[in-house]
Amino acid sequence: AQKITQTQPGMFVQEKEAVTLDCTYDTSDQSYGLFWYKQPSSGEMIFLIYQGSYDEQNATEGRYSLNFQKARKSANLVISASQLGDSAMYFCAMREGGSGGYQKVTFGIGTKLQVIP
């Protein structure tokens, strides 16, 4: 089974509108972290937002928020007030493993977001 599933290969959004990028995950660990990264055409991976498995509140970072539904194993990224500079690939990732030992960080296949003026 895929560890991270992103089902939207491509998304379009009008400038200044909000958009939701979907992510579901699969793990049997109790402790895990969920991350979203942005990869513009220049290629660098930019960290956007983090949600821990024990966090009861949804994470927010400026225009980014993470809609965390633990029972459904989903961690959707919401971008509010889209800007042209938001056009990029977006990757959902999950980190598993305890401290002092084995770690695993798995990425989804990504969603290409294009913001339309």
Added chain:
Amino acid sequence: GAGVSQSPRYKVAKRGQDVALRCDPISGHVSLFWYQQALGQGPEFLTYFQNEAQLDKSGLPSDRFFAERPEGSVSTLKIQRTQQEDSAVYLCASSLVEAAAWANVLTFGAGSRLTVL
């Protein structure tokens, strides 16, 4: 250093040549990951180090791929007898490993783009 440094940024190799890709992580970062990213795809896990110990090499595609981190800082990914299917961007990422290790954010380098002719 201030960020994760990778070299070379671009490498063109003839089929059958050996290549070595270098990663210099952020000072003090215990965890180091290598990923392979094919065009239009998400990063695929190759291997994971904690200090000098290679704890997981399950993602290395064949015995032509070898990674080391002898002193727990700089890491080298070596590919022997390169094939065309090895053409990809190779990403290195590092992080701290603290309590609640699943919360540690990966910081990525700019990547090394390998083209095998």
